[in-house]
Amino acid sequence: MLTTDSDQLYSTWELLEDEIRRCTRCPLYKSRRNPVPGEGNKNSSIMFVGEAPGATEDEMGRPFVGAAGKLLTMVMESYGMRREDVYITNVVKCRPPGNREPKDEEINACNIFLKSQILLLKPRIIVTLGNVAGKTIFSMANREWGGVMKMRGKKYTLQILGMQLHAIPTIHPAAALYNPQLRSIFENDMKLIKSVIDEIVSGAEEIRKEKSKSKTLLDYLK
Ligand code: URA
Numbered sequence: 001m002l003t004t005d006s007d008q009l010y011s012t013w014e015l016l017e018d019e020i021r022r023c024t025r026c027p028l029y030k031s032r033r034n035p036v037p038g039e040g041n042k043n044s045s046i047m048f049v050g051e052a053p054g055a056t057e058d059e060m061g062r063p064f065v066g067a068a069g070k071l072l073t074m075v076m077e078s079y080g081m082r083r084e085d086v087y088i089t090n091v092v093k094c095r096p097p098g099n100r101e102p103k104d105e106e107i108n109a110c111n112i113f114l115k116s117q118i119l120l121l122k123p124r125i126i127v128t129l130g131n132v133a134g135k136t137i138f139s140m141a142n143r144e145w146g147g148v149m150k151m152r153g154k155k156y157t158l159q160i161l162g163m164q165l166h167a168i169p170t171i172h173p174a175a176a177l178y179n180p181q182l183r184s185i186f187e188n189d190m191k192l193i194k195s196v197i198d199e200i201v202s203g204a205e206e207i208r209k210e211k212s213k214s215k216t217l218l219d220y221l222k
Pocket residue numbers: 050051052053054057062063064065066068069090174
């Protein structure tokens with residue numbers, strides 16, 4: 001686990017987002033314009049986790065709204081997923097200067113927020129975008145991480161914070177922007193992600209619907 005026992009978990013989205021907005025837990029607050037807590041459907045079973053905000057995200061206070069985000073949105077839509085149906089966030093909520101990779105101490109300082117987001121959302125599937133996101137989520141599950149190119153494109157069952165969930169690592173959309181080979185890897189992974197969502201989330205929906213149907217029938221027979 002990256003966070004320590006003395007860290008304070010946030011029990012509502014409002015408290016959590018307020019705290020992220022005024023956070024000074026690591027030096028990244030000094031150079032940020034806007035913190036980027038995350039956005040999307042807070043009742044979703046699906047969470048996408050990226051690395052850290054870039055320049056456009058820092059300017060707008062929203063995740064994945066720059067060039068990489070546009071590619072992510074486009075590829076999601078081409079496989080029948082909608083951005084507004086999932087919750088999207090990053091490992092680190094403030095932009096590292098010059099878009100450098102976040103340092104371990106920044107990831108650790110920010111981990112209480114990701115941990116709280118996972119507890120609040122209770123996702124059944126976490127899609128990790130890039131090496132930093134994959135490494136962080138696997139470390140929260142005390143699982144080995146072998147690097148994004150080895151781990152990507154497969155479904156893993158993880159235990160995080162007492163919850164069993166599936167993680168599907170893929171590459172970062174920024175890597176797929178200008179490299180056709182990586183672009184096709186990214187697209188294939190997104191296709192797999194959509195099929196896992198259909199299998200797990202839509203399957204659970206069906207079971208729920210069936211259960212509520214049989215309850216109605218029993219009620220009727222009473
Ligand atoms: N890259 C990320 O990892 N996250 C964003 O929000 C934007 C670009």
